[in-house]
Amino acid sequence: MDTPLHYFFSRRTNPRTFDVLTRGPLGPYLTAYAQRLHDDGYATQSGELQLRMLGHFNQWLERQRMVAAAVTSSTLERYVRSRRRAGKLRRGDPAALVRVLAMLRRDHAEPHAVPLTAIQCVVQEFQDHLRHERGLADATLTNYTPIVAAFLVACCPAGVPDFPRVTARAIADFVRQQAERITTKRVTLVVSALRSFLRYLLQRGLITTDLGACVPTIATWSLSTVPRFLPADQIQRILDACPRDTAVGTRNYAILLLLARLGLRAGEVVALTLDDIDWGAGVITIRGKGKRVAQMPVPVDVGAAMTAYLCHARQACASRRVFLRAKAPLRGFANSIAICSLVDRALETAHVDSAYRGTHLFRHSLATHMLAQGASLPEIGDVLRHRRPDTTAIYAKVDVVALRSIALAWPGGDQ
Numbered sequence: 001m002d003t004p005l006h007y008f009f010s011r012r013t014n015p016r017t018f019d020v021l022t023r024g025p026l027g028p029y030l031t032a033y034a035q036r037l038h039d040d041g042y043a044t045q046s047g048e049l050q051l052r053m054l055g056h057f058n059q060w061l062e063r064q065r066m067v068a069a070a071v072t073s074s075t076l077e078r079y080v081r082s083r084r085r086a087g088k089l090r091r092g093d094p095a096a097l098v099r100v101l102a103m104l105r106r107d108h109a110e111p112h113a114v115p116l117t118a119i120q121c122v123v124q125e126f127q128d129h130l131r132h133e134r135g136l137a138d139a140t141l142t143n144y145t146p147i148v149a150a151f152l153v154a155c156c157p158a159g160v161p162d163f164p165r166v167t168a169r170a171i172a173d174f175v176r177q178q179a180e181r182i183t184t185k186r187v188t189l190v191v192s193a194l195r196s197f198l199r200y201l202l203q204r205g206l207i208t209t210d211l212g213a214c215v216p217t218i219a220t221w222s223l224s225t226v227p228r229f230l231p232a233d234q235i236q237r238i239l240d241a242c243p244r245d246t247a248v249g250t251r252n253y254a255i256l257l258l259l260a261r262l263g264l265r266a267g268e269v270v271a272l273t274l275d276d277i278d279w280g281a282g283v284i285t286i287r288g289k290g291k292r293v294a295q296m297p298v299p300v301d302v303g304a305a306m307t308a309y310l311c312h313a314r315q316a317c318a319s320r321r322v323f324l325r326a327k328a329p330l331r332g333f334a335n336s337i338a339i340c341s342l343v344d345r346a347l348e349t350a351h352v353d354s355a356y357r358g359t360h361l362f363r364h365s366l367a368t369h370m371l372a373q374g375a376s377l378p379e380i381g382d383v384l385r386h387r388r389p390d391t392t393a394i395y396a397k398v399d400v401v402a403l404r405s406i407a408l409a410w411p412g413g414d415q
Helices: 015-022 027-039 042-063 074-085 091-109 118-133 138-153 166-179 185-204 234-240 246-260 267-272 300-313 337-349 360-372 378-382 389-398 400-404
Strands: 282-288 294-295
Touching: 015 027, 015 042, 027 042, 027 091, 042 074, 042 138, 042 185, 074 091, 138 185, 138 246, 166 185, 185 282, 234 246, 234 360, 246 267, 246 282, 246 300, 246 337, 246 360, 267 282, 294 378, 360 378, 378 389
Parallel strands: none
Antiparallel strands: 282 294
């Protein structure tokens, strides 16, 4: 009976090769590793090279009289050095060894694992609170974590959290230091993260005073900026410049259309799964901020682009994400940064000069175009899935013609 190992080897492979892979300290794990390679879409040649190297590692462990539970990071380093000295180390070998070690750690606690520091434990518990109790998105955790960690390091130089000794002065000093080196928009994120963390400490009984009220307020004004956007012809120019004769180009074109026609956020594109598309009803389920879910109709050109990608360009793998990485392991994008980078490259390819970058450029452009075509602000808010009408009100500022009709005369100017 064929096993996942047989997928990567020809039927003429020496039976001893399979013996090396199925016996020894790593025997029970290498079959599972081969299944993972298959699920992640690795080519047969790449998978075979990895498995042959791991088979050699398996034999090396046996000669060292080591069991799987005793394998640590230092063990990998010793093996890599020996393989380098023999001139047999390939570029992807260390990464394959690390993946196997991760499998071993799930079953065996690493004897020499470095314990978390007290500050790291606090940060991890705060992350669990945000994820499981408040239900916040992973992007929020990614933004909050380094801020809270930096605050703890600043307030607890000895590395031992002593929360009752945290003062309003220390909080204000930290915010001021951050404000001196980052943008105003980023400082507001620092303020939000600190308030959230301090109220978490209050909720847990680690402090008795609501220090969240001591976090300084950053002066920002609602609707003080004008949305960044591109004219409709430049958006179309970006779409037309995207090559569609390659698998990557077909994928990127479908992503750009989702941004341009439906105004999706980068994280919403990343989170799309095959189960979110209802081809019969012609709708797509969007999982947005705050774990809100909405269904939107799929425009004809968007549906055609996604069909072309799914039928002809998307490689078969176990992942249910709609959009996959171009290279193995074939899985969804890790975060929204990849989508933002894709947009940057698309602007460069189309030779579109814009002072603003990122996926929200398409979202703002869609809203601006809808306003120019006569759509009302509530209609725009529905398409962009805004929770509050105030969020959509900023787009009123781009309707210059309508604003002229309500502008007051300049004192002393021509009548």
